Amino acid sequence: MRTKHSLINISVGIGNQLVITLLSFFSRTVFIHTLGVEYLGLNGLFTNILAMLSLAEAGIGSSIVYTLYKPVADNNKEKILVLMRLYKKAYLIIALIVLLLGLSLLPFLQYIVKDANVEHIYVIYLVFLLNTVTPYLFQHKISYLNVCQKNYIVTGIYSVSSILSMFLKIGILYWTQNYILYLIIDSAITITNSLIMSLIVNRMYPFLKEKAIGSLDNDTKSNIIKNVKAIVLQNIGSYLIFGTENIIISTYVSIAAVGLYSNYKMLIDICRTLINQVFNNMYHSVGNLVASESKDKVYSVYKVTMLLNFWLYSLAAIAMYVMIEPFIKLWIGEKFLMGNLIVIILMVTFYERGMRNSITTVKTTAGIFHEDRYIPLIQAAVSLAFSLVLVQKIGISGVFIGTLISAIAVPFWTTPFFVYRKVFDKPLHHYFMRYLYYTVIGFGTCAATSFIGSFISADTIWMLVMKAAVCVIVPNAIYVALFYKTEEFQYVFGIVLQLLRSLQRKLRRVPSPDVSS
Template identity: 40%
Template sequence: MRTINSFKNILFGLSGQFISVFMGFAVRTVFIYSLGIEYMGIDGLFSSILIMLSLANLGFDTAIIYSLYKPLAENDIQKIKALMNLYQKAYRIIGLIIFLLGMILFPFIPFLIKDGKIINHLNIIYFLFLVNSVLSYYFVYKQAIIIADQKTYIISKIHNYFIVFSNIIQILILLMTKNYILLLSFQVLIRIIENVYIVGKVHKLYPFLKGKNNVQLNKNDKKEFFKNLYSLFLYKVSGVVINGTDNIIIARYVGIIQVGMYSNYLLIISTLSTFISHVFYSLNSSVGNLVVTEEKEKKYFIFRVIHFANFWVYGLTTLLIWNLINPFIIIWLGKEFVFNKLILFSILLNFLTAGMQSASTTYRQTTGLFNKGKYRPIIAAVINIVLSLILVRIIGITGVFIGTVVSRLCTYFWYDPFIIYKYIFGKPVKRYFLRYAIYFTLIVLSIFITETIFLFSFSNLIFRTFSSLIIPNALFYIVFRKTKEFIYLKSVVNNVLGIGKRKILKKKSTSL
């Protein structure tokens, strides 16, 4: 059942990403040509500010989802209702706090932008961003039970429909009015409609959540929950600072146009990242179920499989982006929107080191290791801000991303696997780092091989794409084809595609 739900989650998540990719590029292209790169920079900056304000979330979402795994497995309805009641109350307060913090920031918005005078109605634009963010907190808490119950595909399916409708209307608004404020107003409206629809779906699936819910957690459960929540809040601080400050620093010290240029790269990279993370995030609830029901060796083997899949997918994607993104942006928007190779390298190093952390993050979240090294995220956040502010003055936009990478390497990179291997697997962590070194070396080798080929041969976009797919996959297959991780993944994929069943049926028909 875990495997079926995981692949349903992955399937609908990936289909949603295909739709998002196509519609996202369409909207982005119309946006840039209708409003200009400056407004795209504003879009990226205000999104980053709201990421910072989401600190008020505290990590409630992760804490609640983790707490729901066991009562869902045991069908403990009263415990589920108590947790959802707590989540509802918390998010109403969180929404209010974010709104108040956002309003406090109002007078300072112009000072965050080096060249902000080129944008009209800045305060109205910011207010609509804020409202769009705050309103979701009054609905989104109901989604937690679907996610914890290994049915994320339900949310993905609904979201896919709304993506298509929303983006078509946004394109029409841009083409007919070129009015950014009208566009943002529509985004607020469609967000409300989608969230209300999902709440209705939750009530159909879990009718015991309909109506008034006054069930309370007992004293011990509440104490354990808030203990985990405190540690998660510290992780939340670090994640928000690491992911949310880049655009703010670039806007303040480099310029809003560069934020707009970076947002084009970010659209492509974050789309691919979200596409990939849907695969790995879809495994979270299944891993959570595995953690509470399986033996230590099974947990360890599945971790190795996820880490191996993690390497293959992120390694291949990094190579594809390195070889294709600049030629693609030249075709799409023009040479004036392209970053140099040094900036691209720093962006991709950030992408790869974050992506390769996914297996450790999944196990840390699903095994409840929230309290181990709980102050380390604060250290990561401080390192990130200090280094980024120093390096941006020395080497420009590249320094912002290098600061983010270094902060991650000094903290999450080594400590997350350390605590997982020590407390969950009871094994030395050097096995993890040895595998990581092998994986990273193969990724670098793949890049070197393709760069050499392109240097001494004719290389258009089609040839680059073909080479970037064939070379790393062939190299990874040759090295890992006999490993247990590869054999296991191959068997899972074959079972999902029905290849094994078709072979059996073919043999039977032959014998007849």
């Protein structure tokens, strides 16, 4: 059942993301040509600032969701109701805190937004703030769907609302060039989207509307408090690592540089989001697995996810390394390129961060929050120190080098340490040997793909398509040749065959049209 739910969620998620991706390119193109690179930079900057405010959430949601896995698996409605009551109250308080913090930053915007020729900055910021605060009022119910492995419902509604939002916003940009109206439409659809999902949860799980009787036991309370304290530190550290890039670039370089980087970041985030549709939709299945299965069973599934993790992230990193600059050049012009060095740094960072996905999923779903609570803060200190020094010496690439150094110096080692010691009870060198094996294969495959791709000059769309074909065929051919005999590959291949057979059976049941009449 876990596999079935995961596959449904993954299929819906990937389908949704492909549609959103196509619309995003069209929307971004219209955005650049109607408003310009400064508005693009402002969009990225305010997104980062409000991500900082969202630290008020402080991991309360993650901790309570973790405590929901067991009662949901046991169908313990009484405990579910008590936890959901707590969850709702927590997010109401969070929404208020984020709103007040957001308003308190208004006097300082003029010092953060550097060299920007943009009107109505304060109004734009307030609309961003509204769009950040509102979803918190409905988050407790949306999270319950995810815990119940019904992510595909959330994804489906999000898909429809995103498509509608994209078309409306593209029309507004094209006909009015009004950025504030563009943001207001986004906010209105976000609020409507949240209301619809709340109504669906009420209909699917009517018992959630019942009044919770009783209170949490002392063990659950102490675990939530301990985990919240740990996740507060982790979230602050994560923001200081990933959420301050645009702020540093805006402060030390320019808001236009944030706009240039935002195009690369958009393409990288599209690839990461597509891949994460696989892992995010497996996340709650892994949580259910950790709560109910043996260590050996969890470890065997983890090895499968690690191979899948390597395959997808290395494939995406190779494809972007070969194609990202030719694509941007054809898409919006050569003046939006940032150089090969930045591409290399971004791709190595993308790969390293992606390769931690499978081990981090086990860590989080196993409830390992307290043990590594200081790790993100240490990483953040390293990242900020290197980024702030290097950005002043070598420019924008210094920001990304600082992020990469901090990742290799800290979580690269610590995350597997805690998982292998507390969950798998196995020697840590097993992880690093497997990681090294995969990485050597990945870099060799990248060299081979880049060499073959260099014979194709991507000056036209068709030549770019041919280059893309090389990026798909060469790595996959190498990986199949190397991994097809492994247990992990056979496991994944067996699921794919099962899906194809299921699809074939369904197609056979579809009645043929009656053409005799």
